[in-house]
Amino acid sequence: MKNFVYQNPTKIIFGEGTINQIGKEIKNHGVNKVLIIYGGGSILKNGVYEEVTKSLKEHDVDYVEVSGVQPNPVLSKVQEAINKAKEEKVEGLLAIGGGSVYDTTKAVSIGCHYEGNVWDFYERKLKPKSAMPIFGVLTISATASEMNMGSVITNEDEDKKWSCGSPVMYPKVSIIDPKVQATLPPNQTANTAIDTMAHVFELYFDGTEDVDVLMEYSEGIIRTTMKHVKVLLEDPTNYQSRAQLAWCATLGLNGSNGVGRSGGDWASHNIEHSLSVLYGVSHGAGLAIVFPAWMKYVYKENIDMFERFAEQIFNITEGTKEEKALKAIEELKIFFKSLNAPVTLKEIGVKPEELDEIADNAAMQAPLGTLKKLEREDILEILKIAYK
Amino acid sequence: MKNFVYQNPTKIIFGEGTINQIGKEIKNHGVNKVLIIYGGGSILKNGVYEEVTKSLKEHDVDYVEVSGVQPNPVLSKVQEAINKAKEEKVEGLLAIGGGSVYDTTKAVSIGCHYEGNVWDFYERKLKPKSAMPIFGVLTISATASEMNMGSVITNEDEDKKWSCGSPVMYPKVSIIDPKVQATLPPNQTANTAIDTMAHVFELYFDGTEDVDVLMEYSEGIIRTTMKHVKVLLEDPTNYQSRAQLAWCATLGLNGSNGVGRSGGDWASHNIEHSLSVLYGVSHGAGLAIVFPAWMKYVYKENIDMFERFAEQIFNITEGTKEEKALKAIEELKIFFKSLNAPVTLKEIGVKPEELDEIADNAAMQAPLGTLKKLEREDILEILKIAYK
Structure with missing residues (x-):
């Protein structure tokens, strides 16, 4: 294990029927007016919006709102929300949605305390020093953004899907009611599970030695995710499976699974970000192809x-180390296929002649990864493997 | 999974060579004078005391001290420290030691903000509302007190070893340098591992259904603990094994492993507390007998x-459910024996005619447990099984 510092101040309120606590939690932090940030309106249909606003009214928390946050959330929406937050003199931000909404809200939180362009933080020109307090009601579990300090935003003018992280961006309170995820369509449920698995993979495969307890922890999250996503594809309203999948998603990237390691590999995520930015592919689907x-x-x-991975995740005990590793990678593809996820670039309509452009985009942040440091030519080779 | 609220604000600084950060951390919290609380003086021999006080001086943090905290820490020492803290007008408390020192420090922290007898909180007459800030340097990993809100104190006048928990008692910062544990004698190393396993057992066996990810998490901690304590009995200075054992101890009872459950069984701990209070047996050894x-x-x-436990921890795959369960319990005893821990009451000198008195003591808080609610007669039966 490497030396580490761990502190995660986010308060999680988890379970069925907990959304009505949001107003009280916000008020307890002395916040009287919030900017609600949400996406395409599913929260208007499933009753979450109504429940949240009812709770805000009951606790005399005033609110204004910005909606229309898209998957692979964009900088222009962040800027719109920052302007609104400043104009309306809100004292806090309330995310209602999944990772895209949370990531947008985090960008807004640091943008509200900064006079320059919030993209400066994503370019790593400077570090955020403070942020407006963030509260949230999670409606799609996948990114763990509800309990971590990271945000990934797409600068659509520059074709960059980049990340920023700072302790000032931890949400104060996140409410996770797994029941509201019962209406997610199968492909989105699958994508959330793939995203969770991918987060754990980034940490698991970062090459750090002597982290048995974290390897065990990772394997537990992977196995549980694989088990319950399969249940949900048959039985989408199974509350216990929704709950376990939701908590796995949070644990996958709330920091607890990353302590003592090198910080994760993240090459696959970075390559996937280029697919999202260039082709608008959903993050989970892109990861199923790249990983x-x-x-x-x-x-x-x-x-x-990789041998350990083969043994622990797929019970592959026969063969040489190499045979086991390769068999596990095939098994993983078969598993992703069983979730109806794409596993090749071809399936999502990428042309062979476009691989260079994807490599160029991903290589903007090269070298990528820690297990093997990837330069542009490595990325291109990976894309060639991912193609067919 | 059951509904839960999770928030753990403690900052952990983990790793070799981190103790010298304590002065800066305390100063960052605006604390200028602390009461140092420690035990029997091992920290004077192994250099930890010197390193801590050097760091305090470098950051202009004034200090006074109370020493002599014993294993199974007692109320009279808590009261001595509360008096000292009040007299000296300290602004914070600094635990240097293991769980006993931390638990004492937590009792002092709430006692300093209360005019009455601090034991009132342990009797559950009222809940603590505030506490003096706690900092710590952990020198024995076992109880997870460095990252949780609990404290167990023995009222020696009333033969009660009872607990108290409140969010106000979370340490602000705990430094865990596993290297300083290299000089722990083998029996203490064994006891810390048994204590960690016992904490996980209390949660694992509390009877909550649909907590796969937590069962996996628990099993990972148990297997890692069992592996590395064996390494350390052969090679006590193995840093990586010390580190993994230390982090397992923290994870075992920092709350992360308890979410979504019923709160743990805790009958075995309560019965063990009676052994500690009546016979002065060390907590780990007592748990090896009772569990x-x-x-x-x-x-x-x-x-x-129990079948799952047999399969996952001891790879017992043959036989009926009952045979597997009973075999696993035997294997657990064999494992504890391999650590040179006692596994019967007889071994620690308890007489058959004393079992009633132990049962009386433990039954003061009856019914105990959640998996099966234990009354006095159940406790006596368990003690009879534990006897031989």
Whole structure:
């Protein structure tokens, strides 16, 4: 284990029927007016919006709102919300939605305390020093943004999907009611599970030695996610499976699974971000394509780790280390396919001649990864593996 | 999973060479004078005291001290420290030691903000409303007190070893340098591992259904603990094993492993507390005696859970559910024996005619447990099983 500092101040309120606590929590923080940030309006249909605003009114919390946050959330929406928050002199931000809404809200929180362009933080020109307090009601569990300090935003003018992280961006309170996720369509449920697995993979495969307890922890999250996403594809309203999938998503990237490691590999995520920005592919689907290809390209860098993965996740006990590793990568693809996720670039309509452009985009932040440091030519090779 | 609220604000600084950060952390909280609380003086020999006080001086943090905290820490020492803290007008408390020192410090923290007898909180007459800020340098990993809100104190006049918990008692900052634990004698190392396992057992066996991810998490902590304590009995200075054992101890009872459950069973701990208070047996050794006996008495209440335990921890795959459960309990005793821990009351000198007195003591808080609610006669039966 490497030395680490761990502190996660977010208060999680988890379970069925908890959304009506949001007004009280906000008021307890001395916040009297919030900007509600949400997406395309599913919260208007499933009753979440009504329940939240009722709770705000009951606790005399005034509110204004910005809606229309898209998957792969964009900078222009962040800027619109920052302007609104400043004009309306709100004292806090309230995210209602999934990771995209949370990530947008986090960008707004630091943008409200900064006179320059909030993108400066994503370009790593400077670090955020303070932020407007963030509250949230999570309606799609996948990114763990509800309990971490990270945000990923797409600058659509510059084709950059980049991240920013700071302790000032931890939400104060997040409410997770898994029941509201019962109406997610199957492909979105699948994508959330893939995203969770991918977060754990980034940490699991970062190459750090002597982290048994974290390897075990990671494997537990992966196995539980794989089990319950399958249940939900058959039985989408199964509350207990929604609850377990939701908590796995939070644990996958709330920091607890990353302590003592090198910080994660993140090459696959970075490559996937280029797919999202160039093709608008959903994050989970993009990860289902990129991750097995990345594994195939890098597994020799730490064959023992891939052997362990094969044994612990897919019960593969026969064969050489290499055979086990390769079989596990195939099994992973088969699993993703069983969720109806794409596993090749071809399936999402990418043309062979476009791989160079994707590589160029991803290579803007090269070298990527820690298990193997990837330059542009490595990224291109991974894309070639991912193609077919 | 049951509904839950989770928030753990403690900042953990983990790793080799981190103790010198304590002065800065305390100063960052605006605290200029602390009461140092410690035990029997091992920190004077191993250099920890010197390193801490050097750091305090470098950051202009004034200090006074109370030493002599014993294992199974007592109320009279708590009261001595409260008086000192009040007289000296300190602004914070600094625990240097293991769980006993931390638990004492937590009792002092609420006692300093209360005019009455601090034992009132342990009697559950009222709840603490505020506390003096707690900082700590952990030198023995076992209780997770460094990252939780609980404290167990023995009222030696009334033969009560009772607990108190409140969010105001979370330490602000705990530094865990596993390297300083390299000099722990083998029996203490074994006891810390048993204590960690016992905490996980209390949660694991509390009977809550649909908590796969937490069962997996628990099993990971148990397997990692069992692996690395064995390494350390051969090679006490193995840093990586010390680090993994230390982090397992923290995870075992920092709340992360308890979410979504019923709160843990805790019958075995309560029975053990009576052994500690009446015989002065160390907590880990007492748990090695009580836990297998408790398991033997209650396993039929949830045979599936004990079967899972048998399979996941001891790879027992043959036999009926009952055979697997009983074999696992035997394997657990064999494991504790391999750590040179006692596994019967006889071994620690308890006489058969004393079992009633132990049962009386433990039954003061009856009914105990959640998997099976234990009254005095149940406790006596468990003690009979534990005897031989």
